[in-house]
Each structure stands twice: as C-alpha cells, then as structure tokens.
Amino acid sequence: MKRSEINSAIRYAIKTLEDNHLRLPAFAYWSMEKWKEHGHKLDNIKAVCLGWDVTDFGTGDFDRVGSVLFTVRNGSLLDPSVGTPYAEKIIFQRHESEQEIPFHFHKMKTEDIINRGGGVLMLELFNSTPGGGLDTKKPITVKMDGIMCNLPAGAIVEIKKGCSITLHPRLHHRFWAKKGAGDLVVGEVSSINDDNVDNVFLKVPKRFSEIEEDEAALFPLCGEYDFWRDFYCGF
Numbered sequence: 001m002k003r004s005e006i007n008s009a010i011r012y013a014i015k016t017l018e019d020n021h022l023r024l025p026a027f028a029y030w031s032m033e034k035w036k037e038h039g040h041k042l043d044n045i046k047a048v049c050l051g052w053d054v055t056d057f058g059t060g061d062f063d064r065v066g067s068v069l070f071t072v073r074n075g076s077l078l079d080p081s082v083g084t085p086y087a088e089k090i091i092f093q094r095h096e097s098e099q100e101i102p103f104h105f106h107k108m109k110t111e112d113i114i115n116r117g118g119g120v121l122m123l124e125l126f127n128s129t130p131g132g133g134l135d136t137k138k139p140i141t142v143k144m145d146g147i148m149c150n151l152p153a154g155a156i157v158e159i160k161k162g163c164s165i166t167l168h169p170r171l172h173h174r175f176w177a178k179k180g181a182g183d184l185v186v187g188e189v190s191s192i193n194d195d196n197v198d199n200v201f202l203k204v205p206k207r208f209s210e211i212e213e214d215e216a217a218l219f220p221l222c223g224e225y226d227f228w229r230d231f232y233c234g235f
Helices: 003-019 034-039 044-048 220-227
Strands: 051-055 067-075 083-093 101-107 111-118 121-128 140-144 147-151 156-158 165-166 170-175 184-192 197-199
Touching: 003 051, 003 067, 003 083, 034 197, 051 220, 083 101, 083 170, 111 121, 111 156, 140 156, 156 165, 165 220
Parallel strands: none
Antiparallel strands: 051 067, 067 083, 083 184, 101 170, 101 197, 111 165, 111 184, 121 156, 121 170, 140 147, 140 165
16 A cells, blocks of 8 residues: 555545544544654554554555454454453544455454444345365354344354454454445454454455555554664654
8 A cells, every 4th residue: 555545544544533523542542753752652552463454455546445444442362461462443434435454353352333423334244164265154142232142154144333242263254335335343352352363354455554655654564563663753
C-alpha cells in the first residue's frame, strides 16, 4: 500500500468515529512529532502492539479486501506482567465496496465481534478442516449475545447495531459491511491477540502490507514501531 492510502484510510476512520460519537485514546491522535516527544513512555504500547493498523492483506485491492484497525488494549502471550490479560480492537469497514476481512481463523484466540455503530455487520462462517480449509459439511455452533445458535456450514449472519457474535478458535470467518447500510464500526473483545502467530488465512498473501513511502506518515502503524525508531531517537 502507498503511505498516502494509509493516511487517507486513517482520516476516514477518525471521521467515522466522529460520525458515531465515539473516541479513541489520546495516543490515537498523536502526530509523529508527539510520538517522538513521548518516546520514553511507549514501552508498553510497543510491546503489545497498540495503535493503528491498516492492511490490504497483500492483495493490492484495499477498497475490496482490507481494513483499518486500532488496538486499544492487549497483553503478551509470553509475559503476563505486560499489558492486560485480554485484547480490544476497533475495526472499520466500508460498505460501498463491501470491503471485507477475508476468511481466517485463530488457533488460540476466542473473540466477541460487536457492531458498535454505523451499518450492518455481515459474517460468513465455516468450521475448519484439520488441514485449515473450509469444512463445507459440518454444522456450526456459535453464541450470539450469549444465545446458542446452531447454523449450517457456510451460514451468513447479520449483526445489527449493538449486537455481537462469539467466535471460537478454528472457526473460519470473513466479515464485511452490508452494502447500502452505511460504513461500519466494529468492536472486538478477545483473549490476548498476537497477529504474528495466531492467524491462519485461507488465501491472502500476508497479514501486513508492504508500504510505499509516497508521502510523509501522519501516524505510525503498530507493526512498524521499530522502523520509526531508526528515524526518531527515543521513539
């Protein structure tokens, strides 16, 4: 992705939050210079990868396959003294192109996916085969706002504003904003999240995008804190 695309995507996410009367923690809005000023205070933020994440999953087609995410809190699978014993994210999906997060499952993480505002959240669900593919036959059991639901393989469910679904490990899922219903603000509350080891994608090339620096960064991404440390002493 180009840095200009990433900057634009984060501006869009901030505007979507404002439209839904929501706010992120103060560090979400820090300029690059502000990050530099707070460098000595950032050890926990960097250790558990809090902050902005913009990805097209290596597809080169962000409008259709991609997402803007912000990790609000998280912990460490290796060191329980770092961060929190759970994770929380805010995820943004555009409705006009039905922008999706493609099929994947988590090896360890259980997560609640919550429609926090905007449009209608759509999910397609499959159990995973032992080899990590889609099990097109085995029925699915999930909880939706605590209510147990039995669904056929490949079920597509709608999650309306304020409602949620609980996804257990090895449950393949993709999700998107329903076209015509408005851009979407999704909440995720889960066990500790480690995107480097816990995601198994069905097809996409990679979890994090390579970045072409065609303009200055407005905000650092959570996966590049070490990169910016080379440019900003103390970052």
